[in-house]
Amino acid sequence: MNHSMSEQHELIRESVRRFAEKEIAPISEELWEEQGFAYDIWKQAGELGFLGLPYPEQYGGGGGDWLGFTIVLEEVARVDAAVASSLMANSTPASLINNFGTDAQKQRYLRPILVGSQIGCIGLTEPNAGSDAANIQTRAVMRDGQWIINGSKTFITNSGTDITGPVVIAAVTGTRPDGRKEISNFILPSGTPGFSHGRKLRKIGWRGSTTYELYFEDCRLPADHLLGEQGAGLKQTLSNISTGRILIGALGLGILQGSLERSVAYMKDQPCDVQASMAKLFSTEKAMEAAHQAIQIHGGNGIMAEYPVSRAFGDAKVLEIVEGASEIQRMIISRDVLR
């Protein structure tokens, strides 16, 4: 497998990094504090082509690849993983509509969430169906040429904003021949009669992305808002699941990179005399303990010079003495504690 990045990918990384540091970093703390949604960032990310990067140009996408999009998520998450989570969550409905929608559905619902005029959501989880997605209770029934939807969803990222557009929801549409639930996906636009959201959920993570409960009470949806075939809902969701997991992995990588860089910068900025004493004292005494145990385990052979453990014992003892003996390190540390 070739792990090297093309020049194009490096350019994407560079431009997203510049954008994230210049535009997102200055408002990141405020977003976290207020659990806000960064409307302006979203608009700019759409205009710069970050949201739609791997999707077809005819629907407002960039015609790029998924490696490019993982770089976008990694770089945004390096600065603010909550903002990155909005991009990631937007890509799930985008992929489902792109892969299974009609041309009309793509023009109407995919394009706005790729160019940043709207934001999309995926509505799968329910109060009693999380890991066990096949256990959803929300139902959709065809009546007089419309789908009537009843039920609720919870933990839905990107919901409840002023620009929330399509929510791709999963609903039970019948029973399969084997007795299991038949599940279908629907495109549910904001403003559909009978569709509302509950309270904004307060979180300890992903605070700069919105999360709400969604309610459907005799929610009436035109027949052409079914996504793909009736009964193909779970299959559609599963076909996209590996992509979603890779994108979450990119968020993790971004957090890791950001944490590492911040820690190195912090360490360089701070005097670390006491920490140095702690590190020296702790590691040399632990080395001595281990070497002592190793000789014990070897018995008489542990005393013999040809056994490496005997040599390690002497070497470890030297470490407890040079560069300031353990007693000196303890004095430095206790002086700092008392101050």
Ligand SMILES: Cc1cc2nc3c(=O)[nH]c(=O)nc-3n(C[C@H](O)[C@H](O)[C@H](O)COP(=O)(O)OP(=O)(O)OC[C@H]3O[C@@H](n4cnc5c(N)ncnc54)[C@H](O)[C@@H]3O)c2cc1C
């Ligand atoms: C910030 C945030 C944003 C989210 N955004 C969205 C979104 O946009 N759209 C959406 O649809 N959902 C969203 N979710 C929901 C998320 O996908 C679910 O939380 C997740 O699927 C887990 O489901 P659950 O919370 O019901 O936990 P549960 O499924 O109840 O799991 C609880 C615990 O039980 C364990 N467990 C469950 N089943 C098994 C098993 N069979 N074997 C062993 N252990 C098991 C789990 O590993 C976990 O540790 C979001 C969640 C959060 C926190």
